[in-house]
Amino acid sequence: MKQEEEDKWIKALRNSLEDYSEPPLAGGWEKLQKELSPAPVAPKKRSYLLYYTAAAAAILLISISTAIIMTLGDSSEKFMSNVHFPEEMKQPNDKQSLKDVVAPVIKEEKTENNLAYDKSDQSTVRSNKAVSGRKSAIKNSLYAPASGSVSDKKESKAENEVKVTVTDRKDNVQLQENKPDTKTDKRNEGTSKKEPLKKSYGSSSRQKVQNNYGSEDLLAEFYEKPSRRHKKGVSLGFATGNSSGIDASGNGKDFMLASDCLSAPGNYMYYSNALVNAVMTNLNWNHKQPVSFGLSVRKQLSGSFALESGVVYTRLESVASMEGYVNKEQTLHYVGIPFKASYLFLDRRYVTLYVSGGGMVEKSVSGKLKVTDHTLNTEKTEDINIKPLQWSLNGAFGVQYNVTGQFGIFVEPGVVYYFKDGSDVETIRKKSPFNLNLQLGLRVSY
Amino acid sequence: MQYFVYLCIYKSIAVKLMSETELTERCLAEDNEARKEFYERYAGQMFGICFRYAGDRDTAQDLLHDGFIKAFSSFDKFTYRGEGSLRAWLSRLMVNISLDYIRKNEANRQMLTLEQIPDNMEEPQEEDISLIPHQLLMRFITELPVGYRTVFNMSVMEQLSHKEIAEQLGINERTSSSQLFRAKKLLAKKINDYLREHNL
Numbered sequence: 261m262k263q264e265e266e267d268k269w270i271k272a273l274r275n276s277l278e279d280y281s282e283p284p285l286a287g288g289w290e291k292l293q294k295e296l297s298p299a300p301v302a303p304k305k306r307s308y309l310l311y312y313t314a315a316a317a318a319i320l321l322i323s324i325s326t327a328i329i330m331t332l333g334d335s336s337e338k339f340m341s342n343v344h345f346p347e348e349m350k351q352p353n354d355k356q357s358l359k360d361v362v363a364p365v366i367k368e369e370k371t372e373n374n375l376a377y378d379k380s381d382q383s384t385v386r387s388n389k390a391v392s393g394r395k396s397a398i399k400n401s402l403y404a405p406a407s408g409s410v411s412d413k414k415e416s417k418a419e420n421e422v423k424v425t426v427t428d429r430k431d432n433v434q435l436q437e438n439k440p441d442t443k444t445d446k447r448n449e450g451t452s453k454k455e456p457l458k459k460s461y462g463s464s465s466r467q468k469v470q471n472n473y474g475s476e477d478l479l480a481e482f483y484e485k486p487s488r489r490h491k492k493g494v495s496l497g498f499a500t501g502n503s504s505g506i507d508a509s510g511n512g513k514d515f516m517l518a519s520d521c522l523s524a525p526g527n528y529m530y531y532s533n534a535l536v537n538a539v540m541t542n543l544n545w546n547h548k549q550p551v552s553f554g555l556s557v558r559k560q561l562s563g564s565f566a567l568e569s570g571v572v573y574t575r576l577e578s579v580a581s582m583e584g585y586v587n588k589e590q591t592l593h594y595v596g597i598p599f600k601a602s603y604l605f606l607d608r609r610y611v612t613l614y615v616s617g618g619g620m621v622e623k624s625v626s627g628k629l630k631v632t633d634h635t636l637n638t639e640k641t642e643d644i645n646i647k648p649l650q651w652s653l654n655g656a657f658g659v660q661y662n663v664t665g666q667f668g669i670f671v672e673p674g675v676v677y678y679f680k681d682g683s684d685v686e687t688i689r690k691k692s693p694f695n696l697n698l699q700l701g702l703r704v705s706y
Numbered sequence: 707m708q709y710f711v712y713l714c715i716y717k718s719i720a721v722k723l724m725s726e727t728e729l730t731e732r733c734l735a736e737d738n739e740a741r742k743e744f745y746e747r748y749a750g751q752m753f754g755i756c757f758r759y760a761g762d763r764d765t766a767q768d769l770l771h772d773g774f775i776k777a778f779s780s781f782d783k784f785t786y787r788g789e790g791s792l793r794a795w796l797s798r799l800m801v802n803i804s805l806d807y808i809r810k811n812e813a814n815r816q817m818l819t820l821e822q823i824p825d826n827m828e829e830p831q832e833e834d835i836s837l838i839p840h841q842l843l844m845r846f847i848t849e850l851p852v853g854y855r856t857v858f859n860m861s862v863m864e865q866l867s868h869k870e871i872a873e874q875l876g877i878n879e880r881t882s883s884s885q886l887f888r889a890k891k892l893l894a895k896k897i898n899d900y901l902r903e904h905n906l
Contacts (some may be wrong), residue, residue, distance in 0.1 A: 267829060276835055277754070289746065289749075296741065562731075
């Protein structure tokens, strides 16, 4: 009975029968398939709950994503509405002298003599650059020497100290001060009243300006009148569509010097341009929320992990505009290849939920900058060429609707961090490198 | 038209050539085509297993069906470990399904049958076994009383130890080994009778 060794015949019997096979009944697969198509039988009750959870999560995701896109995409209107000029100021016409434009506002004329100031001290040049607001623009127009323009980012950065630009979305800058007997301090006070986030208001820089030009009286008078008349003065508000706020120092590219336009003091000929230019210098880009569309290929590894790659197209659109004066529109098209790893924590017949993380390398394939100058009535379109590659890292939560076992449509809201691409072009990626993004697409899984 | 035919042939061949790993992955992904291929590839042999345990074809068909349903829903629990591991996993699954059925079915609980054990100690020769058609051998096994048959299947075909069999069936080891002994005796008789009848 106790058999240490197996009987040989038993062994032979096993060998004979272990591959025994009878053809399956006809219709066996069909019967099986019918039962397989809906959710698996065993965890039926549980799967309902999962489906509801999945559906709720998907709806929530989509609504959040839509809300994000809507709020960020609409901010261009907010931007526009914040910009206004005092009613007395007419829209400057082409070549109209600033005097004509400004005179009604100021009311009192000053003799040209007073305008002749020592411009030899070139340190004042710097103050010409980072100017904002009409007040400073006018001032610089009057006194601007013939020094060359500097569009160097570095210098303009330094001059941000003098800038009055609001760096906080809601604040409006009061450019005029109420007290007529304006002295240095007052002006300083006035301008530095609304401390921007940067806190780099250098009263020191201002001091330079004052000291070098000497005649504060003129300045005082120049500004007095307006200040008497317009207690509020000019309000310039800046808003961008970006959740992370404005980075004032990023405006280097937009800086143009008012001083470009002038030759001799008292020359009002080009002041309108100067004004416009000065106005343009303060334009902040309003970047719209980018949306990406991708075709993705995903390879499923064992378990719930998968790797994927593909092709992603992204469109970046930005607008910088001052109503009635100038309008800039920038559109960039990027094509990129992502590399991601995903963890599928819910994978059913129709719905897959997952989280993924990875990186992407993109190249700008085309770009256009359209500048519409309302004062000169010109429209100019130029091509933007960004040579360097754009690298980024991202993480996302994804919902995928599985049309078939291999093919699906997905929505992936997530966060992304963009590395500096070394170019000068201002985009939402430069302004706010860490941001939300939304990707839609088609996916093939295998 | 020709191309269409070639395409169909190619497609069917290509599908047949799906490797075990690919089959696994795609079944895991609930790919219908892969599932069909999986079923068609293994249904025949799995039926054999179920039939061995069930004893009749109808029950075997039901067990086969249930087994595949369970297999498709638990692909995530399977890890591919080399050639043959997929079949081994599926076989184990089918055996478990069959044993569940046997355990639950009260009529099958007659482990201790009073079937007469032949006195004949004569054992068949190894080479004689190959003379007997497979279907017949299978029939001999399915004709065994359920208790003997189950233990025989588990010990000889699945090569489980008596300890494991005892655990699975809720009997003790001694019972298991005596059941096996009796099963072998019965089978030996049937085989020898057949060989004698056919002058082999």
